[in-house]
Amino acid sequence: MNDLLPNLPWSVLFLPLLSAVAIALFTKKNRGLSAGISIGAIVISFLLSAFLFFQYRDAKQIPDTVLSWVSVGNLSVDIGIKLDSLSLLMLLIVTGVGSAIHIYSWGYMHEDRAVSRYFASLSLFTFSMLGIVLATNFFQMFIFWELVGVSSYLLIGFWYERASAADAAKKAFITNRLGDFGFLIGIIMVWALAGSLSFGTLQESFKANPQILGASATLAGLLIFCGAMGKSAQFPLHVWLPDAMEGPTPVSALIHAATMVAAGVYMLCRVFFLFNLPALEIISWIGGFTALLAAVIAVQQNDIKRILAYSTLSQLGYMVMAVGVGGPAAAMFHLTTHAFFKALLFLGAGSVIHALHHEQDIWKMGALKKKMPVTFWTFLIGTLALAGIPPFSGFYSKDAVLAAAFEHNAILFIVATLVAALTAFYMFRLFFVAFLGAPKSDASDHAHESPKIMTMPLQILAVLAVIGGLIGIDTFIGKTFQPEAHAVHFAERFLAPFGHAPMAALFGILASVIGFSIAWSLYANASCDPLPEKLGVLSRAMRNKFYFDEIYSGLIAITHEAASRLADFIDRWIVAGLMVRGAHGTTELFGRALRLVQTGNLQIYAFLFVAGVAVVLYFVLFRS
């Protein structure tokens, strides 16, 4: 057994890849088998992860397993497995939530023609995500980081015959590449200054010498953060995430709620030691701003998935802000509970969309309580959790974030509380409009509950969304950041928020209640949105996402298009015209002219020969 143990993490990592390859190469024709392989792979991965978790739960320090891959000069690139509380937890989230979503996908997607391709991409994604989680060094992380980008491109653009999906996939990929560019430069900077890419070695050298990055520490930190900015969709690179909802709904649940977007936050926590204070300050402000911006936009969206997408953005902003105010443990805690309830909400939304024949406008839903009871109740649990109502999981993790903000930055604390109120508001708005009141369309009038294969994952995730805050996730993560933290009793946990930061807890609950009340007064039994009239221009701006897409496309038109035109001009006229044609013409001309010398006449040859001799003699003997 002990011989087997070191191989287990590799199996966890490579099983999904194996399934992706097997599906792509062999079982493309057989849709059921493809789905079975993919689901089987991730479920086994999950079971192995759970086994690893219990095996290593109490271990103090687990040595990395490292294989040397390439070694060039003094740069050696390793592929390894890092197991600590951080990665163990992420393993469980990715494979666990992933399993639920894989199973749900079969119910949601089984009618699709290309379901094999879907599951192959899903498995590839899982493999890439696990690679990020288990990475021991920046290089490995970057490789899988890019792989995640690619597989998310494949999944967002799964229905590539729809132009909007293809565009969204491109947008997501390119926006991520922008962030990755900074990330890569940051990695190179760290390597150049600290001399290593391995997280373990880096942490040691930072412990020994916190000033190892010198004057460029802030810059390096922010460049690394660029990577997170892309993947976790932070302002100003947030624009891709709402559009990514063009992908199938389970994909949105898996990639754009529970896992991929969490990768940025995970990475920040993984290399938390290399950020200095100014960098953290900026990170926290960006996170706070994103949280607020997205929450405000979410208030006036009408597409059920887009509301959830902006909510995701907002919650990611929360996590990033938590990292910035020095609470990576809080960030990871919130990441975990968020993975539960946001996946639940997306899958619930998917269930509704499925039942209503791909209707996504909340104003065409309504009265689903009776017709879809499981979806209704689980969605309600997700809403309560996200809104931060105790004792649901969201309350505890959000409280941890609020407490961290409260200690470090008063303004950000106010922003965060405001966001909490907005969150409660837009979530209950969504809930009231979509699930309660009178049926607002034919489709919602004739809705039916989704099949078991879809409701079962909902129920599992709902349980997790309820108890996620109480099962000790926070203490478990805490081990990485504060090794001396002690175990807390279950009952103590229940009331813990009121114990250590009563102000934050009270403000949090207050914000939720205010948000809920306003939503109740405006939207209970409403058949159309009263806000646009009240807010006027502001509402339109919110509906149009504050025109970020328009601003960006304008910017691109000014910069990128102009640069392309210039490059095109240079290529067409100067490179191809003047240089290539010119050079070609001149050489050809010379060649033809010199050919005239070669008359074939022997006397002329002899004359030229002697003339050549004379020139050489003159050159050597008389000129020098």
Added chain:
Amino acid sequence: MNLITLEIAVVILALAVLLGDLWTPVAHKRSLGYAAAGGLIIIFSYSFFAAPAFGSGFNDMLVVDGLSLFFKRFFLVAAIIVIFIALEFADRIETGISEFYSLILFALTGMMFAASANDFVLVFVSLELVSVTFYVLNSFQRNRLASLEAGIKYLILSALSAAFLVFGIAFIFGTSGTTNFSAIHGLLETGPDFGKNSAFLLGILFVIVGLGFKIATFPFQIWAPDVYQGSPAPATAFLAIGSKAAGIVLLLRVLFIAVPQVALHWNTLLIVLAAITILYGNLCAIPQRNLKRLLGYSSIANAGYLLLGFAALNQTGFAAILYYLCGYLFAVLAAFMVISIVTCGRDSEDVTVLAGLNQRSPLLATVLTLAMISLAGIPPLAGFFGKFLLLKAVVEQGATNSAYYWLVGITLIGVVISLYYYFGIIRAIYWSKEPADLSPVIVSWPARAVLIVCAAGMLYLGLLPDRAVQQTQLAVQVLKVNSPAVQIQKEARHP
């Protein structure tokens, strides 16, 4: 091993081929070539097994050292392959194929003596041996006007250059009283003013003219295209590699064994000649359609590349010359082998005969493509590494004279221009538009073996250059450049 064992063996082989002709029935005369090639292979192998006799003899007229041994083996390899080319070409030579083989062997003897020359008299005699045999070889297709024309042109212009050569030797003898390289070197060493004697310098220049003719360097290149085009392919091949290499080894010996003190002051001359030769050869090759004529201009351009090593005036440059010649040998002989086979039974030698060659014979197409890529100097083939070594040697000298950087620039321009016509040939093979005759080309197994050896040689020299580079560095150790002038230059560079 005696000082001239190898040469004696080759001469005996040549006579044996001539005599064997008497007893060989007409139908089998062609196969005498196999005997000649086999004999040369034995001699070539013998040069490795027998302990070399380094030293000098015949009144210090002839010297055997690393350089001469290197070139003797080089010429032997060239001659072996050329005889195989001649075997493929034999059907087109209506009379006296055995004489053709033995003439190749006599020319080879002349080249091998040239490799050992330590006296201007031997320079002249060995070069004349080479020239006279080539007069015959070039005009061997007596019923083809072009071949006769080539022979006559070569005869007259070669005679002209020989006149300059012998005139130069007379000047040297008249001013120094000796024709021996070592003695002249000694004179220059003891009497510094002697090197400034204009009559003596005139003599050296005339010798360079004579050798420059053999190498086909500007401005003595004028004969090359016509002669290359008109001569039978095996003769052209031997002219391109053997005769050129003989000129190179003699130029190395004259400049850097006999008169290094003078040569060191002539770097500007060498730079200018190299630059013009490279540009001239490459530019003129562009409009050419005839394969052999194109290779004639290419051979001028390659003479220019070889001059880079002379212009560099350092051991690295000399070693690079030897290395480059080896790569050039395989590429050029492979090309001529393919041309001989493809043009069999056709009047035309235009690039159009190559159309569809990749379907007619993949081996021929591949080897010719490799040869062109190597000549164009693209990695990973021998031509690339050779050019790299030559340029490296030139760049090393850059600190002494900025003209060297200009030379590098011009060389690179030349290389880029050459891509055009070398790839024109590759394009003709693979992407010809006109409907081609797609009947398969039959390649005999000896020809196959030779082609594979050439391809392997190009790849080996390009991919694993270490051993060969070491060999060339050992071979050029006898060349003197560490004379006072260079010492002073070096000290000025590293104070």
